[in-house]
Amino acid sequence: MADDRTRWDLHVEMYATEEQAREIKEQVQRLLCPDPGHRPPCAIPWSTSLHEAEGEDTADLEQQYLIEHGGDSRG
Known part of the structure; x- marks a missing residue:
């Protein structure tokens, strides 16, 4: 039986x-x-592993959070 495992x-x-x-x-x-x-x-x-994200793409997540939480980013 072949093992079809690979790294994901x-x-x-x-x-x-x-x-x-x-x-x-x-x-x-x-x-x-x-x-x-x-x-x-x-x-x-x-x-x-855990790494702090960098770059312009992170702004999308912050914008999504602000929309979903009524503009409050304090948590």
């Missing part, structure tokens, strides 16, 4: 505080591995 990259961009972003990252990690105390290896190897 899931990119999620969000407009959030650093604390909120770290919490989302932890939630994703728990989805990928609900038992972090298990003996290695994981059935599906994975990794996560």
Whole structure:
């Protein structure tokens, strides 16, 4: 039986505080591995990282947030 595995990259961009972003990252990690105390290896190897987004594209997320929250960007 052939193994059709390949490397995949899931990119999620969000407009959030650093604390909120770290919490989302932890939630994703728990989805990928609900038992972090298990003996290695994981059935599906994975990794996560968190980076502050830069550039003009980030303005779209801020604008979306402001529209959805009545113009208040304080959270």
